[in-house]
Amino acid sequence: MSMQNKAQMVEAVMFFSERGGICKEMLFPEFEALLDGIVNMPEFADQQMRVAYVLINPRLLIKSVVFFYLDFDEKGAPDSGWNIPLQHLAERAGRGPDLGAGPIRLACRSQCPVSWHQMHLWDPNLAPGKNDLVLLRDAAKRNVLGLLVEDDSAQALAPERLQMASEDKWYAPDAAQEVADIVTEKQDREQRQKAAQLIKQQRLRITSLTQAHEEELAKLKQLNEAQSKNLQAQIHGLHQALQQQEALNASLKEQLAAQAASFQTSREEMTEQLRALEQHGRSKDDMLRTQLEAEMRAKIAAAVVEYKEQIAIRDVELAYSKEQDAQLQREIERLKREHNELAGQSGEQILDRLAKxxxxxxxxxxxxxxxxxxxxxxxxxxxxxxxxxxxxxxxxxxxxxxxxxxxxxxxxxxxxxxxxxxxxxxxxxxxxxxxxxxxxxxxxxxxxxxxxxxxx
Structure with missing residues (x-):
């Protein structure tokens, strides 16, 4: 193999689809050409894509991963303001799971070495059977990008250089025991490393879920406070309306009393007129008195009926206001119960909404x-x-x-x-x-x- 074809570390970029699989792979120079506007990706038009920057060694094993978002416009062009330093984040990232070449360097939302880039990163799914890191490892092994692979055959020992030991030295109990101890120690060390990596992976997943849960609880708390304030304002408005209705009813009763007093005064005046008419004739006086009393009774009866109807309407409105007040109180209790129920739910739904x-x-x-x-x-x-x-x-x-x-x-x-x-x-x-x-x-x-x- 010539020096020009010698395998070396390669930077690549892989795109995740909405269903969770890897839908696009490209080398980092192609990704830079995409950012510079030389090419577009119409299949990603008007979407926010989940992308992973990976560093692959000559044996097709991943050494570093950075999970980030990239937005595309309606023409499939990437966001012109995108400026995340992927190589810098990969170099300063913390340790992650072992994907075959030792613990990788992992930069994601819950493990970001530069805090102001945290909002533009995302956490991988580490659930068994849907592990995004396993998808990246398998994609690197498939070598769709056609990377140069390090040739391990040259390191093998040529057959002619092998030497056969004499038959009397084939069995060496001490050496066999030593080899068995070394193998046992190696197996124990590998088991401890696998257990440590599994613990690291689970802690990363717990950190991600805890952060999402805290954000969901804070948002639900703020929403509940806003709804409570809104309901309290409605209750205050209903109380004011109730007070206005009560004041209006009192005013109507005062008007009814005043009009009754006015009718009484008019009746007294008519009585005086009747007495004056008695001097002109008994029969005419009786007729006029009967007519005036009938008219007066009709007017009084009509006024009493009208104001009684108005008072009945106000009483109905007052009862309706009180019923609405009780319904709002029940609504507050229901919202509080819904808040307590939502407080225990998973935070995965908020991540789905943010992705859109x-x-x-x-x-x-x-x-x-x-x-x-x-x-x-x-x-x-x-x-x-x-x-x-x-x-x-x-x-x-x-x-x-x-x-x-x-x-x-x-x-x-x-x-x-x-x-x-x-x-x-x-x-x-x-x-x-x-x-x-x-x-x-x-x-x-x-x-x-x-x-x-x-x-x-």
Missing amino acids: LGVVFVVYHPGAGHLTIALQDIARYQDNPMAYVAAKCFVSEAQYSQWLQHYQQPSCEAKLPNGERCAIPIDRIDTPSRFTLGESNCCARHKASSRLRTVS
């Missing part, structure tokens, strides 16, 4: 990384960027501001007796949702839990 999102604008904020802002959210982001980022981190705006102050200057904020700040350097909390005021921004001496234990 499209990137329009990208901004960077500490704690949230590079955020993808949909077109319909641009106005809300411009009005209050801090509240938008806090919502993406599933915390309140106040908690995110407190965490940001801690993130920029991770030191104890407790006040000493002389009024000065403690300012002892402390560990930085990288995630806003894990930040607790009085705990995360204080040293061990000034934490709230430490003060409680000291007092007790």
Whole structure:
């Protein structure tokens, strides 16, 4: 084999389909040509693809893997703003499972050496039978890319160089025992290495599931708080409407009393008129009095019926308002039960939804990384960027501001007796949702839990 054809380490890029298999393989120079716009991928048009950067040795064994996202537009061209340093991440990545050439270097969402690239990485599926790392290992072995393979035959010993030992030296008990001990020790070491790699793989999977579960719980908690506030506002509005109805009923009763008093006054005036008419004739007076009394009774009866109907309508509306109040209270209880039920569900559904999102604008904020802002959210982001980022981190705006102050200057904020700040350097909390005021921004001496234990 000439020097030009000598096998060496090769960089490759493999695309995963929605069904979970590998649908496209290419060498890294072809991937760079794709990023430069020289070629397009129409079959990936308007999709967000899961991609893996792999480093393959001359024996077709994987040494490093970086799992990342790549967005394509409607013409099949990749995102022009994509700028993830794959080689840098692969070099600084942590240890992963053994795929045949020792523990690989693995960079993914839950194990990212550069925090601000974490939002653009994804975690592989490590479930038995659906292991993405096994798919990559098998694809490298198939060698669809036609990589040069290291020739192991040259390392074999030529037959003519073999020497036959004399027959009296064929059996050596001590040597056989030594060889058996070496084989046993080698097997034990391999078993320990396999067990350690399995533990490493399971810890990586647990870390990924835990992070997704925490994000789902934080989102559900925020959704429940928003729904509770909305229902409380509706209840407050119904209470106000109920008070207005009661005030209106009282006003109507006052009007009815005033009109009854007015009718009484009119009746008294008519009575006076009747008395005056008695002087002109008894028969005419009786007729007029009978007519006036009949008209008065008719008017009073009609007014009483009308106001009784209005009062009955208001009473029905009042009862309906009270029924709506009771229904809203029952709805609050139902939402609380649904929240408790959803809190125990798996976080895999949120990953499926995130995979279908499209990137329009990208901004960077500490704690949230590079955020993808949909077109319909641009106005809300411009009005209050801090509240938008806090919502993406599933915390309140106040908690995110407190965490940001801690993130920029991770030191104890407790006040000493002389009024000065403690300012002892402390560990930085990288995630806003894990930040607790009085705990995360204080040293061990000034934490709230430490003060409680000291007092007790």
